Amino acid sequence: MSALLQLEKATIRFGGLTAVSDLDLQIGRSELVGLIGPNGAGKTTAFNLITGVYQPTSGAINFDGQSTVGRKPYQITKRGIARTFQNIRLFPSLNVFDNVRAVFHLHLHGDVRHALWRGKGYHAEEKSIAKRVLELLEIFQLGKFRDEPAKSLSYGDQRRLEIVRALAAKPKLLLLDEPAAGMNATEKVELTRLIRFIKDKFQISILLVEHDMKLVMEICERIAVLDYGVKIAEGKPDEVRANPKVIAAYLGD
């Protein structure tokens, strides 16, 4: 089976600095992969390469059989990669319901003319979208907040809403950028359960960038470790944990 996402020697340089160097990474279908590394190792840069925020200086990135190089972030999202952000980026002036609804424009059949004419087809489509948004919110116990402004939710709920919003794009691959940042121990346990649940329920691949080793070791099937933009190890959680290079990178030589 071919991999869903495949990075081959992906490299990006900013002036003299090589932020990510010759990165090879594969993510299979319905696989949960972790990407870890000390601060400044290039994890978020790798993320931005995959989502099209940055273009690789050299190397190839293929998703679902097609190259994503040269594509804009919104085009890559349309192809099936959705993400969350390290520092939560919801749409603050929209309520919970509309934060998710805004993403549904990806699945619209009509365009501007549809919205302006407001015919039968428009109303039917809006109704069906409303139903699907509420279903999605209910799955994650956010239905009760649907009319609240997104910024009024608790931190954990905002994180969850951001994941729901990403799922609304119907991705094949979900990228989670440090979802446990700023969470307490209880919330982390909850998050672990949530990520497992998403993978089972939606049958999608997940790439997790995370600082919290315990969380990553617990849920990821495979882990890649970055240090100074270079992949220094890859394998099952136990293998990575025992790898002397990884220990050196985290604890210093």
Added chain:
Amino acid sequence: MRINASAMAFSSSFKMNFRHAKSFLLGAIALGLLASLFADRINPYWLFIFYDIGISIVMAVSLNLINGYTGQFSLGHAGFMAVGAYTSAVITNQFGDLSFFAANGIFAGALLAGGLAAALAGLLVGIPTLRLRGDYLAIVTLGFGEIIRVILQNMDRVGGARGLSVMHGWTNLFWTFGLAAVTVYVVASLVNSTYGRGFIAVHDDEVAAEAMGINTTKYKVTAFVIGAFFAGIAGGLYAHAKQFVTPGGFGFMQSITFVVMVILGGMGNTVGVILAAILLTLLPEGLRQLAGYPHLGWIGETRMIIYSLLLIILMLTRPQGLFSFKKTSAPK
């Protein structure tokens, strides 16, 4: 039951519940038609103020799509108005006296042409500039407005700085309020649709919007073109109400007046912006009237100072917009 609840959710984030959009549109147009039948009984002074109000509503509501909902700070709205005013005036000036139906038909065509010319100008300005943000975009649109003004000033064919006489006073209550209703309908329908939530997403967070599959450039250009189109229509109405246009009438200060209406009404609040457009059009006139009373003559000279002071006080006391009644959230 669920559907009802979700319909409530649509309306809760932005004031307007737009479920009966078409009834609103038809009702407003019928009302405009009815009002225009009684127009000859209205004091002409007031009639012209009504035209001003209708035109201000078209301008402010269309600018609100750009500045309020989409969050792109444009200072060139009067420039688009000028394009529409001159285009439509040049067209109608080709015709002599016409029958009622022919006149209204030609007028409708000229207004549409003015709108399309302004929309084209919006597209030409929008595509290269909308990658700029905030202050930078404001400066570029400001420059665009000035360029339009200077070009018109130097075009002898349309009278240059002396201005252009418009032969036909075809603007009436039906056209002004009918087209104001169309503007409100289009803007409110857009932003209340799933498609249109993208405008607000762009306003809130461009990076997140792009990551959620929203083509931010396309959305910004769309807002710009639609906004410019209605500014062009408003320009046509203006030209055929005043029957005289000068480049100076579409300067930077005019743009600022419309921006003030949008801010005062509460950015991204269509009802508020309509009320602000009415208030700010009436205010200078009201002060002018007051100055006519004994012992109040001083208001005449200080009218614009009072106007400016009122704006300062309003902004200090109601920064969220005069007509925005959303619950204020706790400061971050």
